[in-house]
Amino acid sequence: MSLSLSRVASSALAGARIPHRERDAPRRRRALRVCALARGPIRLSANKKKKKLEKQRDAKSKDRESRKRDATLVDRVNDAEHEARRWLGQHFLIDASVVTDAVEAARLNEGDRVLEIGPGTGNLTCELLSRGANVLAVEKDRNLAEKLRKGLCVEHGEALRLVEGDFLKWDGLAAAFARTSPEQPRAKVVANIPYNITTDVLKVLLPMGDVFEDMIFMFQEEVAQRLVRDDAGGGDYRAMSVRVHYYSKPYYIRFVPPTCFMPPPNVDSCLIGFKPKEPHELLPLNGTENQFFTFVQACFAQKRKMLRNNLKAVCEENTMEGAFAMLDRGDKIRPQELTMEEYVRLFNFVRERAAESAPSSEQ
Numbered sequence: 001m002s003l004s005l006s007r008v009a010s011s012a013l014a015g016a017r018i019p020h021r022e023r024d025a026p027r028r029r030r031a032l033r034v035c036a037l038a039r040g041p042i043r044l045s046a047n048k049k050k051k052k053l054e055k056q057r058d059a060k061s062k063d064r065e066s067r068k069r070d071a072t073l074v075d076r077v078n079d080a081e082h083e084a085r086r087w088l089g090q091h092f093l094i095d096a097s098v099v100t101d102a103v104e105a106a107r108l109n110e111g112d113r114v115l116e117i118g119p120g121t122g123n124l125t126c127e128l129l130s131r132g133a134n135v136l137a138v139e140k141d142r143n144l145a146e147k148l149r150k151g152l153c154v155e156h157g158e159a160l161r162l163v164e165g166d167f168l169k170w171d172g173l174a175a176a177f178a179r180t181s182p183e184q185p186r187a188k189v190v191a192n193i194p195y196n197i198t199t200d201v202l203k204v205l206l207p208m209g210d211v212f213e214d215m216i217f218m219f220q221e222e223v224a225q226r227l228v229r230d231d232a233g234g235g236d237y238r239a240m241s242v243r244v245h246y247y248s249k250p251y252y253i254r255f256v257p258p259t260c261f262m263p264p265p266n267v268d269s270c271l272i273g274f275k276p277k278e279p280h281e282l283l284p285l286n287g288t289e290n291q292f293f294t295f296v297q298a299c300f301a302q303k304r305k306m307l308r309n310n311l312k313a314v315c316e317e318n319t320m321e322g323a324f325a326m327l328d329r330g331d332k333i334r335p336q337e338l339t340m341e342e343y344v345r346l347f348n349f350v351r352e353r354a355a356e357s358a359p360s361s362e363q
């Protein structure tokens with residue numbers, strides 16, 4: 001290039017007529033370079049277009065597929081010809097993506113034992129069975145239980161066992177899921193139950209970490225947000241959060257809008273998981289678990305008040321001074337500002353002081 005430029009320059013200086021091709025050579029070379037540069041992005045954008053089209057086609061076919069799956073769920077609810085009973089929290093799942101996410105969150109393996117509370121018309125149950133799980137379902141509604149017995153139970157034989165009755169009154173739980181050897185995998189729980197019984201159901205299941213490993217629940221969104229956060233300090237941190245974090249590691253899975261149910265509920269929902277701690281992972285207590293939770297409940301007796309005021313009811317003045325010094329969180333702390341670990345330390349401290357000041361039985 002420097003050669004041709006110098007030839008052009010010297011010819012021009014000599015006043016000679018520069019040949020057309022030589023005069024235009026630098027411009028042509030520049031144009032070629034620009035074209036070469038241009039070709040790259042042009043090819044790239046063609047690829048992008050192709051990929052975008054493929055993605056759109058994929059999305060459309062997935063959309064068609066999931067609408068077909070949604071329709072199957074709606075059909076199953078309609079086929080039950082059952083009038084939903086609101087007092088039993090009957091909002092049946094009709095969104096296939098939610099059903100899939102709930103079941104996948106349980107990380108099922110072929111042959112896993114699963115407790116389903118409230119199978120209803122069987123949409124979650126069918127998905128669990130299709131993944132090779134052995135399901136034990138507890139349904140309170142007599143009409144729905146009857147339909148399940150005549151339908152899914154016949155279809156799936158031993159893979160599905162149905163217990164008709166109120167889960168909270170059922171005394172067969174421990175025996176039904178007892179492990180026959182330490183090598184046997186723990187069972188799993190999947191439940192879309194009425195929101196007004198979730199707390200009671202959790203009270204039963206959370207301490208069963210040696211029996212259940214994954215627990216997936218449908219929850220009211222607002223309540224789940226409170227339970228999952230361990231940010232003591234938020235005004236919504238309640239005694240139930242202490243219980244949940246003592247026994248498990250809760251985690252948020254996904255948001256579920258009212259349109260995913262038939263009939264739709266008035267509140268937003270979500271899937272939430274609880275990973276129960278095994279017995280050896282639980283923090284040691286200076287007393288029984290019941291005594292601990294009764295103590296925590298007393299600390300929250302009036303949650304707008306300072307912890308000091310609530311503690312007065314359960315411990316001596318000098319024990320309280322020692323407890324506050326041990327916690328080192330100041331005098332004005334409120335019940336919702338302590339973490340679960342701090343409640344365990346507080347409980348253990350108060351119990352230890354109480355034992356020290358009690359008259360010895362050997363005297």
Ligand SMILES: C[S@@+](CC[C@H](N)C(=O)[O-])C[C@H]1O[C@@H](n2cnc3c(N)ncnc32)[C@H](O)[C@@H]1O
Pocket residue numbers: 088089090091092093094117118119120121122123124138139140141144165166167168192193194197
């Ligand atoms: C929200 S519906 C869910 C039904 C189904 N699992 C679904 O996702 O489509 C709640 C189900 O729990 C049942 N149920 C309500 N209270 C119950 C209880 N205490 N014990 C067992 N089942 C209960 C209801 O009858 C209903 O079938």
